[in-house]
Amino acid sequence: MVKIAVLGYGTVGSGVVEVIDRNHESINKRAGQDIEIKYVLDLRDFPGDPVENILVHDFDIILKDPEVKIIAEAMGGVEPAYTFTKSALLAGKSVCTSNKELVAAHGAELLEIAKEKKVNYLFEASVGGGIPIIRPLNSSLTADEITEITGILNGTTNYILTEMAEKGSAFDDVLKVAQDKGYAERNPEADVEGYDACRKIAILTSLVTGAQVDYQDIHTEGITKISDIDFKYAKELKASIKLLGMSKKVDGVFYSMVAPYMIGQNHPLIGVNGVFNGIFVHGNVLDDVMFYGRGAGKLPTASAVVSDIVDAVKHLNVNIMTIWERRKSSLGSFEECTNKFFVRMKDKGLDDDQMVTIKEAFGDVLYVKAPGVKDELAFITNPIKEEEFAEHLKKFDDVYSVIRVDF
């Protein structure tokens, strides 16, 4: 019998309780012993709820109970989760979490403490919800040098972009529907500005490089500027627009970025639609692999947390090696990244030498047209460094849209 505690009885925390209750037979079998939830920590009371009798408001009760070997942290946010997690690990308890903010900010340090204390800090649920990606990176893709990891890492934005693609709707309209359906928060900033995807690609890149990638160092653009007109062009190009979190090794250096991309039919993530997430990995011997599934949601996320709990039970007093050192990973600078760009700007008419200026700036670009769209020029550049592109773009006013292109 292993006793555990759940911190936070919100969406994920209550999901963890539900999953352990529902699948206890198979879970206990796979863990090799019975798992019992001894405490649930929450500031609120839940009268009449099954957890009523095991609910505590004071973390110290859990911390000081030597019977509690594993803690599922489902509070979210850096504090007090950081303080609780750190003290739990120092007290010799393993911690399993869905908290991407905390993992991105303090993962390396918490892993180091876990290693010293011969316990585990596990965070499968922090990226890709129910999709197994952290453990596969850590213990399956070990024969390879990973040269790229690119993901559709945020279900809310992917839902919005998919709806825009399929229905031709405008961003604001789809966002509103997404909010009404509960797929987007009332304050959608963390999702639509790419902050959530940024933390997730930071975690994945830390694991791939084995050293700390600070999310603040990753150039991040959201999807708020993507319009229905952009999708008309995408449709013409048989492409789609997806918010990608991407880390790619070029000449020995990793470049990371979060931004909307136009991707073509051959891109491994092209079929990842709606609230689904997909994570593509390229290894130097493995070639391409892709992991797909529900990137969010109560039960899928709880499933990932519980799989970590099972792993922690199987590794009581044994640290599972995770290579993520505190030294900083040396990422290439954003300005040096090379990308192709889709650009839309006002068509100044034949009297202007606009196309000459475009040619001078970007060389032979590919002009594209979309049915029903008038009075603008749209083109795709050849691969060009971010820095150079930005410099050249300054020559043009009335630029409507800039989207990176990967096909």
Next chain:
Amino acid sequence: MVKIAVLGYGTVGSGVVEVIDRNHESINKRAGQDIEIKYVLDLRDFPGDPVENILVHDFDIILKDPEVKIIAEAMGGVEPAYTFTKSALLAGKSVCTSNKELVAAHGAELLEIAKEKKVNYLFEASVGGGIPIIRPLNSSLTADEITEITGILNGTTNYILTEMAEKGSAFDDVLKVAQDKGYAERNPEADVEGYDACRKIAILTSLVTGAQVDYQDIHTEGITKISDIDFKYAKELKASIKLLGMSKKVDGVFYSMVAPYMIGQNHPLIGVNGVFNGIFVHGNVLDDVMFYGRGAGKLPTASAVVSDIVDAVKHLNVNIMTIWERRKSSLGSFEECTNKFFVRMKDKGLDDDQMVTIKEAFGDVLYVKAPGVKDELAFITNPIKEEEFAEHLKKFDDVYSVIRVDF
């Protein structure tokens, strides 16, 4: 330093040597110690090859060398691989293998011996080539009760079916090209008759149910009867035809089958084309996940074997729990499976009461037409038990084609 031996210096075995050589730095880091290949076993000599000096012809040398802790078995076939593997495990050496025939036939027994001897029998490469699927099933999807696992598990047949879909070619023509390109064996029976996919779905189903699934008990159909005409209908239906290995739980009972299916645009495996493999898993809390990648090939398969070697190094003298007992899994009988069927038969003209007979046999079917195809009737039935379908089909002569439908 951990010393290992590689059995068989064919495609996979030489790939293992190459991967360990090429990525030794990152592999040793992830394993936590240096890995050295002490022996390669093969009946042949390889003069001038880098392994020339470590080549042995007698397995006993490896078996009796206490320095060898891990063996990579890449011989294929049941014997002598079975005898070698069993004696290695009994001698306290871990074995990592790509040998699906052996795993399907004796996996449960070999796992039992490994457990007793506190070593490991690992077989990530036996299914899905480079795709991580065995380890995720074993250690990631542990919170769920898996209710379905369906895969495109054979790259050769998927390449053939993809070419037929894209080019409208006939089976025999595409097979010949595939053989010329080395994607299909000179004797393609194991692939095109579905035998390879059958062993793989047997292994996956054993892991999902935790008990032995004999591949001989799985109803298996290949793709040799699929014609270019079938693909004309598939195109009309915006569907594709894929060889699926499938295990699905219905009313508490697992049903397994290998057969070509027509699948629609919403099927998670619809985008798995060419030599790629994809494995779809449905869990009761996780919902849908899908794993995609190269299902075969020297380096991807070797990557999976080496990831097992790394895991074996990390677990010297510690058995990694794998639930696959020797007792037989009780599968539901094939006759009781329910499927929808696409049927093509000779059109006997208006003088015949054929459509009345069809209605009497299968109820209100959906008639379909394909451009340029004449003198035949094609329809899709409602879901019907295999047994009943087969019984009713006897009423019709001149049946051209029967393909199961999943949309």
